[in-house]
Amino acid sequence: xxxxxxxxxxxxxxxxxxxxxxxxxxxxEPRYLKLVSMATSGNGFVIYAKDQDPQQLKSWGSWVDxxxxxxxxxxxxxxxxxxxxxxEISDVNLRDHDLDFAExxxxxxxxxxxxxxxxxxxxxxxxxxxDTNLSxxxxxxxxxxxxxxxxxxxxxxxxxxxxxxxxxxxxxxxxIPLQVKNNFIFESSYSDAKxxxxxxxxxxx
Amino acid sequence: MIAVQTKxxxxxxxxxxxxxxxxxxxxxxxxxxxxxxxxxxxxxxTHLFTFFAPKIQRIARxxxxxxxQANEVVxxxxxxxxxxxxxxxxxxxxxxxxxxxxxxxxxxxxxRKVKSNREDNLSDDxxxxxxxxxxxxxxxxEDHLENKKLLRVIEHLPESQQEVVxxxxxxxxxxxxxxxxxxLPLGTIKSxxxxxxxxxxxxxxxxxx
Numbered sequence: 001x002x003x004x005x006x007x008x009x010x011x012x013x014x015x016x017x018x019x020x021x022x023x024x025x026x027x028x029e030p031r032y033l034k035l036v037s038m039a040t041s042g043n044g045f046v047i048y049a050k051d052q053d054p055q056q057l058k059s060w061g062s063w064v065d066x067x068x069x070x071x072x073x074x075x076x077x078x079x080x081x082x083x084x085x086x087x088e089i090s091d092v093n094l095r096d097h098d099l100d101f102a103e104x105x106x107x108x109x110x111x112x113x114x115x116x117x118x119x120x121x122x123x124x125x126x127x128x129x130x131d132t133n134l135s136x137x138x139x140x141x142x143x144x145x146x147x148x149x150x151x152x153x154x155x156x157x158x159x160x161x162x163x164x165x166x167x168x169x170x171x172x173x174x175x176i177p178l179q180v181k182n183n184f185i186f187e188s189s190y191s192d193a194k195x196x197x198x199x200x201x202x203x204x205x
Numbered sequence: 206m207i208a209v210q211t212k213x214x215x216x217x218x219x220x221x222x223x224x225x226x227x228x229x230x231x232x233x234x235x236x237x238x239x240x241x242x243x244x245x246x247x248x249x250x251t252h253l254f255t256f257f258a259p260k261i262q263r264i265a266r267x268x269x270x271x272x273x274q275a276n277e278v279v280x281x282x283x284x285x286x287x288x289x290x291x292x293x294x295x296x297x298x299x300x301x302x303x304x305x306x307x308x309x310x311x312x313x314x315x316x317r318k319v320k321s322n323r324e325d326n327l328s329d330d331x332x333x334x335x336x337x338x339x340x341x342x343x344x345x346x347e348d349h350l351e352n353k354k355l356l357r358v359i360e361h362l363p364e365s366q367q368e369v370v371x372x373x374x375x376x377x378x379x380x381x382x383x384x385x386x387x388x389l390p391l392g393t394i395k396s397x398x399x400x401x402x403x404x405x406x407x408x409x410x411x412x413x414x
Contacts, residue, residue, distance in 0.1 A: 015373050025373045032372075070317070075310045144386055150374055175380050180402060183409060192408055199401040201387070 008087075009035045009045045010061065010100040016181045017047060017062040017083040018111045018168040022154040027077045031099040036079060039066055046087055046104055049178060059089040060185050063106060080154060085112075086185065110190035111168035115161075136202045137166050144173070164190065170197040234300035235293075242290035253304075254283055261308050268312060278315060282308040 011032060015023055027036050039045045046061040064081035072078045087104035142159035145151040152158070160166060171184055171193055184193045234256065240249035258279050265278035285307050293303045378386070384394040 013371070013373055015376055017376070021376070023373060023376045027372070029372075071310065071313045075306065075313075077313075140386070144378075147386075172376055173378055175378055175383060176398065176402065180405065183405070192405060195408065196401050196405050199404065200383075200397050203397065 005103040005105045006043065007101055008043060008063065008104055009038060010048050010089075010102050011035060011045055012048050012050050012100075014049045014178060015047060015062075016049060016172055016178060017064065017081075018172060018184075019062075019083050019085055019109055020111055020165055020168055021062070021083045021172050022067070022080060023047075023064075023083075024078055024080050024150065024154060026072060027079060033077070035099055036066065036069075036077070044081075044084070046089070046102070047081070047083075048089065058186075061087050061089050061102075061104065063087045063104070085109075109185070110188065110193075111164050113162075113164045113190075115163055133198055133202050134163050134166065137163075137170065137197060140201055141166055141169055141173075145169075163194070167193050167197055170201065174200060231299050231301070235295045238286075238290055238293050238300045238303070239295060241287060242293060250287055253286065257286075257304055258283065264308070265312065269315070274315060278308065278311055281311045281315075285311065 011025075013025070015025075017023055027033055035045055044063060044065040046063050048059065048061040062083040063085045064083050066079050067082045068080035070078050070080075085106045086109045087106050089102045089104050091102060138159055138161070145155050145158040167190065171181055174197070176196075183189060234253070237246075237249040237253050240246040241253065261279045261282055262275055265275035266272070269275050269278070282304070286304055289307070293300065380391060380394050380398070384391045387394065
C-alpha cells in the first residue's frame with residue numbers, strides 16, 4: 001500500500017472536529033480568504049488545533065470540505081465545513097503571516113465505522129442495557145442539536161442510529177479540555193470515549 | 206465587535222488602477238461622507254456618487270456578466286452609503302475602505318442569490334480586483350499599534366465572544382449549557398465531569414501499562 005500523502009493548506013484554529021462533524025468558521029484574514037478560494041476548487045483543507053500535546057510524535061488535523069457559505073451579520077464571510085477524515089501531519093511549522101501547507105496522510109478513525117446488527121454475540125441483558133444507553137444518548141443529542149440555533153443549522157439530520165457517530169458528536173460538544181479530547185484520536189479509543197460520554201450524560205457506565 | 210482589519214490577498218488582478226488617491230482626496234471624501242451623515246447634504250452625496258459610481262461599476266462589471274446586475278450593485282451600494290453614512294468613523298479608516306466594504310457586502314448578497322449556479326463564488330476573482338483599488342489607500346492607514354491594541358482587547362472578551370472574533374463559533378457547550386440541557390444543577394455537572402475525567406485518566410493509565 002502506497003504511503004499516500006497529500007499536500008493541503010492548514011487552518012490553525014482550536015476546534016475539535018471528528019469525521020462527520022460540522023463547524024462554522026469566520027474568514028476575514030486575507031491568507032484564509034485565499035485558503036477558502038483554493039479549497040472550493042480543490043481538495044478542501046486541514047483544520048489544525050494548535051494546543052495539541054507537544055510530546056506527541058505526530059500532529060493530527062481534521063480534513064474538511066466546505067459545504068456551505070454565507071455572510072455573517074457583520075459582513076464577514078462564514079463557511080460551513082464538514083470533516084471527512086483525520087490526517088497525520090508530520091511536519092508543522094506555522095508562519096505568522098503566510099498560508100501554510102503540509103504533507104498529510106489520512107488515517108481512519110472509529111467515528112467512520114458503520115455498525116451491523118450482530119446481536120448473537122452479546123447476552124440479551126447486556127445488549128438491552130447497551131441499547132438503552134445508546135438511545136438515551138441519541139435522544140439527548142438530537143434534542144441538543146435541535147434546540148441550539150447554530151447546531152440546528154449545521155446538522156441536517158439531528159440524529160443517527162450509528163453509535164460511532166453519536167459518541168463522536170458528544171465528544172466534540174462536551175465541555176472537556178482539548179487535551180482530553182485528544183486522547184480519542186489515535187488509539188483504539190472508542191470504548192473509552194463511550195464510557196466517558198455515558199458517565200456524563202446517562203450517569204452510567 | 207469589529208473584526209481585525211482585513212488586508213486583501215495579493216494576486217493577479219485584471220483591473221488596472223488608473224486612479225492613485227492622494228491624501229487630499231482622502232480628506233475630501235471623508236468630509237463628504239461626514240456631511241452626508243451629519244446634515245444629509247445632497248451636494249456632498251452627489252460628489253461621492255460622482256467619485257465612486259464609475260469605480261464600483263467597473264468592479265461590478267468584472268464580477269457580473271449582466272449589465273443590469275452591475276447597475277444594481279452601484280445602486281444598492283450608494284443607497285446604503287446614503288443611509289448608513291453615520292456608521293463611518295473618519296478616525297478608524299479611509300472613506301474609500303468604508304465604501305468598498307459596503308460594496309463588497311452588496312456583491313456578496315447578489316452572488317448569494319445566484320449561488321446555486323456558481324461554484325466559484327469564492328474564487329480569487331472578487332478580491333484582487335477590489336484589493337488593487339485599495340492597496341495605496343491602506344498603506345496610509347495601516348497602524349501596527351492599533352492592531353496590537355485590538356488584539357489585547359480581544360483577549361479580555363468573554364470566551365464566547367473571543368471565539369467569534371478569532372474566527373469560529375465554539376462547537377462546544379459550556380458547563381452551564383450542559384446543566385440546562387440535562388436539567389441538573391451546575392454543581393452536579395461539575396462533579397460529574399470531574400469524576401468522569403478522573404476515571405478516564407485511570408482507564409488510560411491502565412491501557413498504557
